[in-house]
Every structure is written in structure tokens, then in C-alpha cells.
Amino acid sequence: MAVCYRQDLFEAAGLPSDPDEVAALWEGDWAEFVQVGKTYQAKAPKGTYFMDTAAGLYNAVVSSSTQQYYEDGKLIYKDSPSVRKGWGLAVEAVRAGSSQGLKEFDPPWQRAFAKSTFATTICPSWQQANIEKFSGAANRGKWNIAQAPAAGNWGGSFLTVPSSGKHVEQAKQLVAWLTSPEQQVKVFQKVGNFPANRAAYPLPGVVTYTNPYIGPEARSGMIFAMAAMAIQPAETGPRAGELNNAIGDGILLMEQDGKTSDEAWNATVRQIDGNTR
Template identity: 45%
Template sequence: MRMRHRTSRQAVVLAAVAALGVGLLAGCAEDSKEPGGSGDSGKKDAKGKTTITVGVFGAFGLKEAGLYDQYMKENPNIVIEQTSVERNENYYPALLTHLASGSGLADIQAVEVNNIAEITATQSDKLMDLGKVSGVDKNNFLDWKWAQGSSKDGKTVALGTDVGPQGICYRKDLFQKAGLPTDREKVGALWAGDWNKYLEVGKQFKTKVKDAAFVDGAQNVMAAVHGSSENRFYDKSGEVIYKTNPVVKEGWNLAAEFAAAGLSAKLQSFTPAWDSGFANGDFATISCPAWMLGYIKDKGGDTAEGKWDVAAAPKPSNWGGSFLTVPEAGKNKEEAAKLAAWLTAPEQQAKFFAERASFPSAKAAYDLPEVKDAKHAYFGNAPIGEIFAKAAEGTPVQILGPKDLIIAQNLADVGMLQVDQKGTDPDAAWDKAMKSIDNALDQ
């Protein structure tokens, strides 16, 4: 989870983080005009130290987790300088411009998951093959995360820093009120393997509880369903299939059923009303990646302490994650590649999780005590390391496309949000969303 300000459901969290100050969500970054370094890349100071610049977006977390300080202590001839652009929609276009010109780049550049497909498809020739760097082991990473950072010709241009495996966070007090089990294993069993079972549990909930909704918003249900499928908006050949892929329409239809059945609180993510809902008990469940636990704790506060827990989702899915790349034009690319390899090694990813709640993309970190034994006191000491590791390992290798973000944003905001909040006919809203996506993609 990062401070990557966006408006889509998949990354809309980016727009809210600036106001937060706890756990993973801490550390608001200063905005910069450039995606890269300060121009000191390759510079050696009077003592002969080499400066490596790192360009990131938002409060990326590597610096805040103490990883730069640790590396510099272990490598006294290296100085690491980081610059951050607060908003990814400003950072990413500038990064593309600098990659095209081969100038103005940091030695290491971060890339958000919603941009990685375009990077691997169009920029791989401008980036180092990090899969060949000493210390990088493909077998350490989740298969699907490694695949996301690799081009079609097998060049691995991006190493994953973290992922966003999802569970279902739920209010134990509201489940008890509905006569449903509250034990996380039994709760997960209610809907195991089938998102339609999640809908049926919601209908049971509604018969007993009248003063709270079952889910926060229908669009978030849709996105979670879409995120649990290998095929979504693009096929393996790179063709857009958002209109014809049955998985996309199935997720849409299921979300529309949540809205029609009155199971949704009709809330849009990262709005004041959504935030207050965590404390007020306005909804009983929400699809939540690992990084969201800190957000729920912050917004739920003392009022909701002891009331939230987390169970497995109906099917494993992912929301969030980032990568590190090393531009070929960098003045210190060999040293930068060593640093990128070190930052994404299992031991550092485990520390990253312990300090910032960014769940490792290196599956080899899951057996390390910082992850394996991790529990969250606010969520009834839920074994979050175990829960989210299982979700991460079960997530399919999803086919990503360069315009995933645009498609998802229009499906959610132009389409399902209108169904949920305004009662728009689902078929009419679908047609409107399709036209909006077509226009955005020049279809």
C-alpha cells in the first residue's frame, strides 16, 4: 500500500493515504516535479562514496522501514538518496517521458502494479534485466508476481516489493447479532470457494440485522471478484476482452445483486462516510488486503476495537503492490541493481512487512518469523501472516494490460457506483460503462 493518489477502486486508496499516520499508512511524502533523482546519480563525494538515487511515489515505505539506513551501514561506500512524487498520476507520465529521452532518471525507479503491464510491454529495452543480477532468485518470488514484472521475451525488468492479498474483514458483533458464527475459520467456511456463497450469507445476515449493511459498496465486491480470476480485461495475446469475458460480466452481475438485495451500504471507498463506517458499524464485511488492516484500525479507533476480525476470502485475489526497476541509462546501474536485488530479497521484504505492513511478494519470506508468526491485536490476534500468505500463494497469475486502470475505473465509477447509489438499471449502467471505456481506449 502506497500514497499513490488515484480514483479507481483498485488504487483509490492512493488518494486517501496522505491524511493517515499509522503503521503502513504513515509518512506523507513531499511532492516533487520529477519522478527521478536530484541529478546526483553517479556522483562520488569527497570521501569516494557513490550516491544511488531512488525515485518513488508517495510514502513508498522502504526508507521509512529503515532499509536504506541498513544498506548504507552494511555498504559504507554507498549513499542512498530518495525523491518522491506524491501522486502517481504525476509520477508515472513523467517516468515514461524520461525513459523515452534517457535522461532525468533515478538509478532505481518504482512502478505501481497498475502500470507494470505497460512498462514490460513498451519499456523493457530501456530497463536492466534484473533476473540476471547476482542474488536474485526467481524461485523466491510468487510465480504471478515474477510474471507481472517480466516481458513476453522473458526479460525480468521489475522486481516485486510487495503484494496485496485479500481476505474478508468482518464485524464479530454484527455477525453475532445475525446469528452467524464469529470464529474466523467458521466464517471463512461459510463462503469458501464461491463468491455466490458470500451473497447468500449476506441475505441471511439481512433477515436478522436491519441497522447495518452486509458490505460497504457493490463496486468493491465486483473488483474483488474480478481480482480472483486469471482472465479479466485482457487475454494472453494482449487483446482487450472486457466486453466479452464472462468473468467480467459475472462480477458485474453479482455486485448488482448485492445492490438489488439491499446488502450494500452504498459507500464509495476513501470518502468520509466510508471512513466513519468502520467505527459506526455501518457495514459488516469488506474485502481487505493486508495493508488495509492498518487503515481499519485507524478509522475504527477505540470505538471498534475488539469488534473486527479477518477471515479468508471466497477466492484468493490481489489488490495492490509495486516493483523496482533499474533504467539502462542510469550512471550507476550495476550498483543500483545490487541495491534493488537486496531491497527485494526475502529478509528485507519480511522487515518491510513488520515495519510497514506491506505484504511480501517474495514467497520465501513467508517462513520467516516476521511473517509466519505475525498476528494483529486489533483483529483479535488474527494470524495475518498465515492468512495472507495462503491468499497470496493462491492468487492466479493474472493477465495484466496497459489500460487495466482505466477499464476498472469506468466499470466502478461510471457503472456500478451508479447502480449502487442511484438505483440505475444494471444493463443501462453496463452499456454506459462500456461506451465510456471504448471512448477512453479509442475503440
Template identity: 35%
Template structure:
């Protein structure tokens, strides 16, 4: 499929007419319609603001499920088609950057002048090996632990966030705390073993690829360590074994099915939406090891776009610090622009829902101390194999057998 995508890049200009209709820029009276595809709705208020300030622009969004959105985009690019603006999750960036020919090189619009505005490790993820800029980062998924203070109190655990953070300077401390909670309550401590695997593995400087683009998951001790931590937590009864975004997982935020959840900044708004009656019962403490990231996305302009300049103008406006600040204040998507990390609106941000935890400070520490890890074309499929392996352990499969199957599955999926 990758070869087909690379080959199709030469056909893109011929098929570009499939992307968008006529516009005022073409000499007609119609508005410039920018079709934007993604997996998460960007701020409707900011889109409306941009349209109000640019009355010739009409932005139309199509939101699909996470994996389906990327598969649809890939299929469209293979056919030389696609939207004007593509939202791509960080987990998938390696695959699309590997096929940079299907996208406009944003250097042609001056994007290289923006590189210093973003976290260095985040910016590099959107840059191809030949130096072309495929996409510009939106948010980053700085990490922390959200926990229920009422459930901690019932288990005889401290509830003050500084005392709680002191319980888990590392993942071993987190698991030891979870064991005390389970012993005291008989209830799960964390939503899923997969959550521990993902959070711990994302802290590594290298994950599935090394800096030279070689797959290293088989021999990377960081991956095996994250796996062993998740298995230890499962064996100790800490996991509620809930699939992320399942109805049961969402309901668990409200009904106390689990006491903690590794929480990227963007997840906080979901907790508030799903569990409004638990306001003030949640708090946020630093992640074991402090630094971490899970999620975030990029915006790219496929070559199929007939309105590449207008698309670039919009995404650079949306991802500028002023708008990133508005997004953080509105829905807790954490800025990828470090100039905001000294802005009082970020450093001083608290939320009574989360017991007035210093959210800005916690998430700044999380991303500022992170180096980031290389993301390759098969990062997502390898991740899926290991996450599925952790899921099999949750269901009772022998951990070593499941590990071997994960390695075999990853090797199979990355051939060719």
C-alpha cells in the same frame, strides 16, 4: 499519448540532466541524491536504515495521490524527464511496461538473477514482451475478508473465523450471509458494491486482456460474473455505497457502518489506524474462493536517472526478503518473495487487534493459490469504466443500461 512516450525514449538521455543533481559518483563532494516518486510511502525506517548504511546516499521521496502520481510520471517520461526511482501500482504496470524504452532494462544490472526470488505471476507483470525487465515487485495485495465480530453477534451470525469462512465458500455464500445480516440489522454488510466487483474479477486467470495481449473484457464471463455479483449485492441492500478512501469510508471502520470489507493485507494497518477503539472486535476470514489479490506495486528506474546503479542497488535491497519481512511485520504489506512463506515470522503472525487471526497463513493461502492475470496497457482505464458503472447502479441506474455504458466507455477509452 503512448506513441509520444515511445518516441520520447530516444530523447531521454539528452534530457536526463533534469532528473538529479551532481554527486560524489561524478567526482564531486555532494551526496548521491535519489529522487523517488510514488503513491504510497515506503517504510521511512527502512529508508533511514539504508541511508545510515550508505552515508553517500540521500533518498528523497515525493508522494502523490494514486492516479495523479501515475499521470505525473507519464507526463514526465514523455518529456524525457523523471525520478531516479518510480513506484508503479500493479494496475498501471501494463501501460508503463508497454513503453519499456523509457526505463532502464534492469537486466543490465543483473536483475534476471532475481526472478526466482519472487512469485512467478508477479514477476512477469514487470517484464516487457521483448524480455526487458522494467520493474521489480514490492508487495502483493493478498486478499481476505475483515469482519466485525460484535456486529455479526448482534445479527445472530457465527463469529468464529472458521465457521464464518464456511458461510462463504464462494461469493454467492457471501451475499447470502449479507442478506441475513441486513434482514437482522437493517444495516449495510459491505462497504461498496465496487469492492465485490474488484475482488471477484481479480480472481480470474484472465481479466481485461488475454495472454496474447488482446482485449477480452466484452466477452470475458469472469467480468460479467463479477458485475452480476456486485449488482446482486447492491439490489439486496448489502452495500453502504462508500467511495474508497473517502472520509465516510474511513469513519465506517470505526462506527460500524458496514460489517465486512474485502481486505488486502495492506488494508489491515489502515483499519487499525482509523478505528483504534475497535481493537479485538475485528477478525479475518478467508476470501470467498480463497485466492485473490488487490494492489501491490513495483519499483522501476527511468532512463532519465543519472544514478541508475545506485537506484537499482537501493530497490533490490528494499525488495529483498529480509526487508519485505520487516515491512509485513510493520505495516502488513504482504511479501512477494515466497521464500518467506515458510518463515515462522510470517506463518505464525497474529494480531490481537484482529482477534489473533492467523494472518500469515490466511494471506499465504490467498496468494499461493493464485495464477494472476495478464495486465495490458489499458487495464486501468477499462477498470475505471466498470467501477464507474457499478457506482451508477449504486445510484439507481438500471444495471443493464449501466453495463452497456461501461462497455461503450471502455471501447472509447481504448481506441488507438
């Protein structure tokens, strides 16, 4: 996971636009990312925000932590340090006015790319395809990619071969082929999905890859490879995705409905506890 940002908007707000210099602004802690947001907002081009959504920030904080929603199989979201930190930083961003308050993937979020109303979005590798699709030709070359404050993962999938299938051995061979380093490199370059096979990371098709839409200065492959190698394992659980979405929606209660932090958190807890009993 990285941070994708608009070079032109950063420059207009008096911030550096070089990827290494940008990464240095928030290196080591998502709290620094929030502080950069305040700096941006103080000189922001009219009608723009530092980030698309504080819910995305929350997700990034939790996703880059080793303790998330479960510990030894037990649900611990109320006491999880990463949940507390992520929520607190999201609240800080909302209060600072540095988030546009959009819900990721909804139509208003999609349209905001073309309207150039936010300067950063949390950027797993596959997000590059959304940036190109929704930003359009007019914004080609305006985006760039920087290392995130902490390495994390957002997304992923698995290939399964049911034992009851008619062609189990052939299916296993197909899975082995699809997950080989060479094939995963092709998928990465075609649609942006980063390889799960670590043997692909040092291959030229990854480590030297630059996204043609974002531009030759965007070292996409190197940045995502470095992030992938730095990720620390975290326990997940059967309802982790559901919890993440529920808390993200709770943050939107502050961003879109004007709820206080306590009101939003209490509503979120009621929803989660009602669904997980």
C-alpha cells in the same frame, strides 16, 4: 486477498464469528459470499449493511479470476466471464440491499469504519492499515480476518532502476536488499504490505504474525500467505486498472444514483469505449 469482518456484527446477526467458521460460510465461490450477505441482512443490527460496497465485491471477483480484461493482448472485457460474473453478483448484492453503496477510500467510506455501519470489506493485506486508521481505538479487537472465497490479488508495485542513472549498480544493490525476504517481512509487519518474495512466506515473521489491532485470534500472516500461494496467474494489460475503476464507478451508478443494471452497464461501456479507441 482476504475478507475482513466485524465479529460483533456477525454475532448480532446470528452468524458465526470464528474465522474458520466464517470462511466456511462462503468457501469456494463469491456467489456464496453474496448469499451470506442476504442472511446477514435479514437479521442485521439496525443501520448496518453486510458489505461496504458492491464495487469492491466486483473487484474481488475479477481479481481472483484467471481471465480478466485481456486475452492474448486483446481487450475482452465485454465477454470476460469474470467481468460478467462480478457485475452480476454486484447487481444481486445491490438489489438485496446488502451493500452500503460507498465508494472505497472516499471520506464517507472512511467515516463508516468508525460508525460501524458495515460488517465486511474486501481485504488485501494493506487494507489492515486502513481498518486501524479509520475504525479507531473504540473498535480495537472487533475486527477479524477470514479466507476469501477465492484467492486473488489487489495492488502491488515495482522497483525500477533506470539504465541512465548515475549509480546504477548501487541502485540495483538497494533494490535487492529492499526485496529480500527479511526486509519485506519488516515492511509487512510495519505497514501491512504483503511480501512479493515467496521466500518470505514460511518465515516466522509472516506465518505466525497476528495483527495487534485486530487481535491475537486474527492469523493475518498465515491467511495472506495461504492466499498468495493459491493465486493463479492472470493476464493483465496497460488499461486494466482504468477499466476496473470505470466498471466500479458503473456499479456506483446503481448504488448511489438508482440506475438500473442495464442503464449502468451501457453508461460504463460508453465511457470505456470512448476512452480506449
